[in-house]
Amino acid sequence: MKHRTAAELDPVDLYAVRSMLSESERLMQNSVAAFVDHQVIPIIAECFEHEHFPRELIGTMAELGLLGCSLRGYGCAGLNGVSYGLICQELERGDSGLRSFVSVQSSLCMYPIHAFGSEAQRKRWLPPMARGEVIGCFGLTEPHGGSDPANMKTYARRQGQDWILNGSKMWITNGAIADVAIVWARTDGGIRGFLVEKDFKGFRTSLVKHKMSLRTSVTSGLFFDNVIVPEENVLGVVGLKGPLSCLTQARFGICWGVIGAAQACLAQVIDYSKTRSLFGKPLAATQSVQIRLAEMSRKITTSQLLALQLGRLYDSDRMEPTQVSMAKWHNTRAAIEVARDARDLLGGAGVSIEYVPIRHALNLESVITYEGTETIHQLTVGRALTGLSAF
Structure with missing residues (x-):
């Protein structure tokens, strides 16, 4: 058995989940990651500070095929569910607000028109929505x-x-x-x-x-x-099956998206803890900090594996809403805990938006609430386990 050194492992992908992806899925993730690195991250902290939605990015997102990406026809990219999840993951690595925009446009607006609309409605609305011309x-x-x-x-x-x-x-x-x-x-x-x-x-x-x-x-x-x-x-x-089916689509994207926020927090706090020296040694060389970083990695890794299996169920048409509830509940809870702990490890620097954890932690307060609160998803799973509704 080959023993890999810690340096060979990806700190934000400890179980090499990327190796389980197809080539087309990795290429999609790479293209969105590059967009986030070059066009989102340089401006997003200032946008957050000034309550500004960067509308100037919509055109690029449309060109990348991100709007309505899992739909087929009508100018949509027709990607599989895992690719849609990876898109959400990379966008939320930049900011939850940007992923929310794409989730709403794709899962909550374009999806119901595609699924429940007339052919005239699909032809009128979906092509310009895919191009980002209609919001x-x-x-x-x-x-x-x-x-x-x-x-x-x-x-x-x-x-x-x-x-x-x-x-x-x-x-x-x-x-x-x-x-x-x-x-x-x-x-x-x-x-x-x-x-x-x-x-x-x-x-x-x-x-x-x-x-x-x-x-x-x-x-x-x-x-x-x-x-x-x-x-x-x-x-x-x-009936409620209409809006609830839309929410299932959006929640699927959230299950992936929050992983990106958590990864951004862990990556930054690892770098910080290696360079910040207290009492004669780096923070990263202390047992307490290493234990906390390991906990963050455990939560992220578990979330990645849940999301990937959920995506494979989605793509084989076997995904059930209860499975989405489990992943939304677990992954969002894990992400907000990672963001909060990363903010704490940064000390005084953690309250500055020059560092990402405080922004992600604040955003995740909304993400853990919308598209079904944590309690709603827990009760959904409980209902599936017992056959009894506690709502």
Whole structure:
């Protein structure tokens, strides 16, 4: 058996997960990693500080085929699930806000149009969305309770051949910059999805400011005051299965994305601990620091293996929502713990955005909450294990 030295192991890929990828998957990861290294990381700290979403990066992301990348046809790249996961991982290594933008555009907006839309809707919306010329947002969460979507108050009623939409949505990524909103509302016949265009009369948005998390992401409220939506803008799905299937797609990307945030934190704190000297030796030469770094590596490695197997299940059409819940719960919890501990190991430097852990830790406070809180995912797994619902 060959014994490899520690120097030969990749500190952020200790189990050589990259070696388990296909050549096309590695090439996709490499191209997005280069984009993040050269165009995202140099500007993202300043964007975070000033609550700025870097719209100038959308064109490049579209050129790389990142928008709607797992969809087939209509100008989409048709990549497999593992490639989509790796894209999310590299984007979130840069910043959760950037991965959130791609997740919303791809999984929450383009996916439902592709899966539930008419052919006319697909032809109208998907090609320009893949090119980054049309931005979408996903309106499900409401101010009074995001974890119980069946309790939504937004309502649409028939009026001739049209629908009249009233209500509001909150904490909506991309809302204020979106050209079209995928809005879920109650109707007399069940929950339906509506394509609400930004210039529809009675539709307005507000920008959520003063956030301490996802500051590079546009977060908004959506408000509908007797908005007339034509029948041609209604998706062909009824019930919660529509929005919940979209959330499954987005959660899949999150399971991968948070690994990138954790890897960025570990890589930086390893470098710092080797150069920071206290009491006559580097921090990295102390037992307590090595134990903490090893814990971070264990959490990242476990998350990588969970995500890879989840991706293989996805690509063989065997993935179940409960498996996504397990990975979203585990990987997000692991990532936020890595980010917090990395921030602590940096000492006073850890509170500066010149170092990445504080930014990732703050962002992950949102990621662990949205697309299903940690508790919701724990209860989802518990329900699968027992056959009994505790919701």
